[in-house]
Amino acid sequence: MASLHVKINNIWQDLHSSEGMPALDVVRGELGLTSTKEGCREGDCGACAVLVGEQVGDMVRYRAVPSCLLALGELRGKHLVTLEGLVEGAKDGLTPVMRAFLDENASQCGFCTPGFIIALTSWLAEPQVPDLAGALRAIDGNLCRCTGYGAIRRAAALLVERFKDLPLESGARLKTLVEAQVLPPSVLEFMAESAGKPEADSVSRKISGNAPARGGNADNAVPVAVVGGGTDYYVRNPDPEEGFSPFLTRMLPEFGQIRYVSDREDRWLEVGAAVTVRDFFSSHVVRHEVPGIERFETMFASTLIRNLATVGGNIVNASPVADITSMLLALGARLVIVPEADAGNKNTPLRLCPLERFFLGYKKLNLGPGEVLKAVWIPVLADPSSRKFSFEKASKRRNLDIAAVNTAISFRIDKGRFRDVRISLGGVAPVPLLGIGAQEVLEGAPCDVSDKKSLAGLAKNAARRAESAISPISDVRGSSDYRRRMVHQLMLAHFIRLFETSGVAEELFP
Ligand SMILES: Cc1cc2nc3c(=O)[nH]c(=O)nc-3n(C[C@H](O)[C@H](O)[C@H](O)COP(=O)(O)OP(=O)(O)OC[C@H]3O[C@@H](n4cnc5c(N)ncnc54)[C@H](O)[C@@H]3O)c2cc1C
Ligand code: FES
Ligand code: FES
Structure with missing residues (x-):
């Protein structure tokens, strides 16, 4: 060895x-x-x-x-x-x-x-x-x-x-x-x-030839051979067998970059799968493309965990309440998937997968045996300052707690109307979801920040549609009723956060 x-x-x-x-x-x-x-x-x-x-x-x-x-x-x-x-x-x-x-x-x-x-x-x-x-x-x-x-x-x-x-x-x-x-x-x-x-x-660019096939199941009983920060992996496998030699994504420089890329039509912000949660929120380019995202950093775990946990690990761990996944779903992210055996090669062909199509069922992923997540692409807007983004999470403790329910929203205001609305809902189904009904309520609707009544009306309609479209289960983190109610309230919270000066809070909660 x-x-x-x-x-x-x-x-x-x-x-x-x-x-x-x-x-x-x-x-x-x-x-x-x-x-x-x-x-x-x-x-x-x-x-x-x-x-x-x-x-x-x-x-x-x-x-x-x-x-x-x-x-x-x-x-x-x-x-x-x-x-x-x-x-x-x-x-x-x-x-x-x-x-x-x-x-x-x-x-x-x-x-x-x-x-x-x-x-x-x-x-x-x-x-x-x-x-x-x-x-x-x-x-x-x-x-x-x-x-x-x-x-x-x-x-x-x-x-x-x-x-x-x-x-x-x-x-x-x-x-x-x-x-x-x-x-x-x-x-x-x-x-x-x-x-x-x-x-x-570079000696550490280990490609584990004996990696057990994952068969698209992240919760497989056979230990997987890919480790990002290890903050999910080692909680599940605290005592790995002697000789365990995983593919460590953080040791590949190509997996750790944040940079702009373009395909034939569009520009994207590429965030490497091995970028830590800490570096994701600290990145000037991420903050430029998603104004205000840094406000949500401390809702994720603790500083010690953020220093280690990766963006890719958050996605592939496939928790229905993963916070970064929830944010990226609302941002319309795509995943860049490569063969594990060729992951360090710059010319390796990429497979692109919209994030919402990555989750096939509880901990079942659109990730074949021998594939790894290399990066995430976030769409770049012509005017990033037009993007409105918010994230909300309900958990028992304010810090260091996994959510019972989480949600993120992203949209632009164009000529006084909501455009490109995307809303994620986590903890309400076996996989993170898009709140399609709530999106429909808002897409194209007038957005007048001086009209608090109309904003409050839209918030209530979107909240009702989001709540009525889900049938969450009850578990230790919350009952089905509690989760439905939280989805409703967190949708209102998005409006209060994003239209803080409009008076919508007083309109919603007189
Ligand atoms: C105390 C504590 C608090 C936490 N709080 C939160 C929280 O508030 N919010 C939250 O969302 N999560 C939280 N988590 C969960 C965890 O920190 C996150 O999910 C984290 O982003 C996982 O990233 P990682 O790099 O550590 O994943 P790892 O543990 O390294 O990997 C997770 C899974 O993904 C696979 N994997 C990792 N990277 C890749 C890749 N590039 N390609 C293919 N497979 C890959 C691994 O094989 C493994 O199955 C917490 C965890 C702890 C221990
Ligand atoms: S001094 Fe902190 S646990 Fe005892
Ligand atoms: S022993 Fe490592 S965080 Fe508690």
Whole structure:
């Protein structure tokens, strides 16, 4: 078995475990780095968070991810930092992030603390102006069962105050953080070692010849051999067999791009299947083509999960309530499918499939054996600012929860009328649906933002049509009646969000 060359804290090591092992097991077992804790093993608690440094374009970037859901093979050529590595540069054995926790008594039993320290260190390393909202967002995937969040919040506030003037250029920022002993000197070494190297190690473009046939069934009992971020895969398969060596989509540069493409007639924004949910929402081009989409980022899981989960994994996992799928359905996306055995070849023939035709039944996909999803194409509008887009989700918790029901809407206003209306409905059938009846209500209807009565009337009609067209099942996330009612209410919520200043909210809920 080929070894994996990984920089672990301050030393390059060759790992011999298989590429499909969850990194957590190797970090704690083989490497003995036991500051990394195993809590839930399902991405819910953040106790297993590690920092992963990698070259992205011409810069080095560090992000916190849950190691229980991270395939070991993802680390090839990268820098893994655990708490043992973070303290290497700290003179008194504590980094400023740890010191803030100590000063505010933000740790009791300490089990969750390494995960919080890693997540907050990752937040400081990101080129943004530190504020408390950002710090709290960075730890929205970390749970503490004994200290209470007040003290942790105060520790985060201390860090905001202390580090409010960090440079925004990423290289200068990492250097400043090393000088401040937030990050260890091995970060600077890794930056020097990465300079001029190609992004991902091409040895990892593994095509698994022994991949079991998937037969179009994503929920097959036989383990599938494709892994994106692993945030669904490893929850279902927490202990893969020794030797498991999946096709890791994130190791193929062609699967990780966001760029414009055109076919004979149209222009599209291509989002690679291996683009992470975090990078999807952060992308300037995605934000340009879908104005306002960034408002919905924090409705998806947690920062730790978004740093790892991919757009392609969200689609192929085929959950009827997948959030990115719901957004892409409303945006009229098409899927680009390629043969797995030839996936890295730029000239491989593509199969295009409208997203709504990809789902054939519960977890049954229009994806043949040996095929993988390479990218998603989002239609580009002549005037992207004319696109109106909204997403709504009903879940038991505001953060870190899968939806009971979700819905997205996209349309243009052209000469005072609704045009190209698309509405998705998730969690109301075995597959994500288009709300055809509700679309019909709106398509071509007058859209006068000064006429709140007419907007409210349209919203109510569309909501009634959406609700009457579905027969959801009852399950742990909600009864059939609850889901129908939520679809109705979320349709109204789209109107309130999109026509905020029109007074439609008061008209709908006097
Ligand atoms: C704590 C937690 C919270 C979550 N919250 C949300 C949430 O709020 N909203 C939401 O929608 N989801 C949520 N999820 C689910 C999950 O994070 C998403 O579905 C995510 O987008 C899956 O992407 P992935 O890359 O991790 O998929 P993976 O786990 O890598 O793959 C999922 C499936 O797709 C297949 N696959 C992946 N990529 C490809 C490809 N390119 N071609 C062919 N097959 C492929 C895999 O074989 C696997 O069957 C959550 C998960 C966790 C653990
Ligand atoms: S052990 Fe809980 S997120 Fe990994
Ligand atoms: S300090 Fe005990 S779980 Fe957080």
